[in-house]
Amino acid sequence: MDKKFVYADNAATTALSDTALEAMLPYFKNSYGNASSIHSLGYESKKALEQARKKIALAINARINEIFITSGGSESDNWAIRSSLLMSNAKGKHIIISSIEHSAVFRTAENLEQQGYEVTYLPVDESGKVSPEQLKNVIRDDTALISIMMANNEIGTIQPIKELCKIAREMRVPFHTDAVQAVGHIPVDVRDLNVDMLSLSAHKFGGPKGVGALYIKTGLALPPLIIGGGQEKNKRSGTENVPGIVGMAVALEEAVGKMTDNIKKVTTMRDKIVASVLQIDGATLTGDPVDRLPGIASFLFSGLESKVIVAELSKVRICASSGSACSSGSTELTRALSGTSMIIAETENDNAESTKYGALRLSLNEHNTDEDVDYIIQELPIVIRTLRSRKPSPLF
Numbered sequence: 001m002d003k004k005f006v007y008a009d010n011a012a013t014t015a016l017s018d019t020a021l022e023a024m025l026p027y028f029k030n031s032y033g034n035a036s037s038i039h040s041l042g043y044e045s046k047k048a049l050e051q052a053r054k055k056i057a058l059a060i061n062a063r064i065n066e067i068f069i070t071s072g073g074s075e076s077d078n079w080a081i082r083s084s085l086l087m088s089n090a091k092g093k094h095i096i097i098s099s100i101e102h103s104a105v106f107r108t109a110e111n112l113e114q115q116g117y118e119v120t121y122l123p124v125d126e127s128g129k130v131s132p133e134q135l136k137n138v139i140r141d142d143t144a145l146i147s148i149m150m151a152n153n154e155i156g157t158i159q160p161i162k163e164l165c166k167i168a169r170e171m172r173v174p175f176h177t178d179a180v181q182a183v184g185h186i187p188v189d190v191r192d193l194n195v196d197m198l199s200l201s202a203h204k205f206g207g208p209k210g211v212g213a214l215y216i217k218t219g220l221a222l223p224p225l226i227i228g229g230g231q232e233k234n235k236r237s238g239t240e241n242v243p244g245i246v247g248m249a250v251a252l253e254e255a256v257g258k259m260t261d262n263i264k265k266v267t268t269m270r271d272k273i274v275a276s277v278l279q280i281d282g283a284t285l286t287g288d289p290v291d292r293l294p295g296i297a298s299f300l301f302s303g304l305e306s307k308v309i310v311a312e313l314s315k316v317r318i319c320a321s322s323g324s325a326c327s328s329g330s331t332e333l334t335r336a337l338s339g340t341s342m343i344i345a346e347t348e349n350d351n352a353e354s355t356k357y358g359a360l361r362l363s364l365n366e367h368n369t370d371e372d373v374d375y376i377i378q379e380l381p382i383v384i385r386t387l388r389s390r391k392p393s394p395l396f
């Protein structure tokens with residue numbers, strides 16, 4: 001292999017697209033005006049900002065004035081959830097989320113619980129899916145918000161968001177979706193889905209880190225989370241990160257433009273990896289076999305520890321992850337995996353309470369090559385065999 005490493009951790013973050021970098025550069029050095037300044041340099045930044053907003057809106061079929069820039073997925077999620085509860089027409093202090101949300105949603109909900117709000121954590125089935133029927137059953141008169149992610153970051157499962165939204169609308173409850181892993185990778189059309197709020201983050205689709213957006217449907221009076229100078233129509237204060245916003249828009253435009261080809265290419269590579277890894281003893285695919293993100297191949301290996309698998313792969317220059325970037329240092333199974341009933345079912349079937357599962361997520365994108373895939377397929381079985389032949393770690 002000629003490359004320094006094979007990068008299979010695109011769900012954690014992606015390389016910045018060359019086109020996005022080119023588009024960003026002028027706004028670091030020459031066009032550095034504050035977008036709120038009323039001189040020519042400020043106007044240049046303002047113009048770039050509004051062009052970027054237009055591109056982002058177009059990419060998800062939103063109106064331009066429905067796109068609000070944030071510092072990324074975490075802020076968008078926090079804003080949508082916290083501020084929904086503060087809307088003048090909020091129906092009460094109850095929210096519903098799925099049990100496999102990213103920490104930006106899950107921990108926000110836990111934090112709200114500590115402040116006296118009530119949270120229902122919707123279980124998922126063994127493929128990681130929320131049941132629309134179950135959602136219907138847990139909505140209450142005082143439910144102020146439902147937040148269910150579009151695609152899971154650990155197992156790649158895609159939720160039936162359109163169907164879930166329909167239920168929320170019938171029951172007159174605002175619906176937010178964390179689409180951070182979906183936008184730029186699968187088609188996302190906010191009008192077709194009929195969502196009220198949607199979070200996205202640039203660094204997951206070839207844009208820079210530290211910038212994202214929240215889509216807020218026209219008519220939803222979401223109060224601001226960050227208050228100050230009144231930028232973003234008084235909804236999100238703070239001097240705009242113009243280079244970052246330009247980079248996000250250009251990367252998204254590029255990702256959406258190439259989406260059909262990228263889906264085809266990435267799905268083929270993912271399926272080749274899945275077929276090969278499932279030949280390894282004690283390997284199981286996690287997530288939905290069909291409704292899953294093109295780039296995510298996620299597995300469990302019995303008797304092994306996630307972090308050890310990832311570390312061993314790193315030694316052979318494969319960058320992978322155990323699941324969520326925030327939890328990859330943990331020896332515990334991540335929330336999505338322990339949330340899926342698959343783990344429980346398997347443990348019961350094996351009748352082996354002590355069976356441990358090591359999780360591995362290989363996340364690909366269009367920059368991966370067939371050579372990368374062949375290298376992964378060649379090295380992973382060796383790594384698993386080597387680890388299994390070692391003395392058990394004191395943890396087990």
Ligand SMILES: Cc1ncc(COP(=O)(O)O)c(C=O)c1O
Nearest residue numbers: 072073074102104153180181201
């Ligand atoms: C599903 C999901 N939501 C939210 C986030 C947080 O986004 P950001 O890193 O832009 O704050 C991530 C990042 O890993 C994610 O995968």
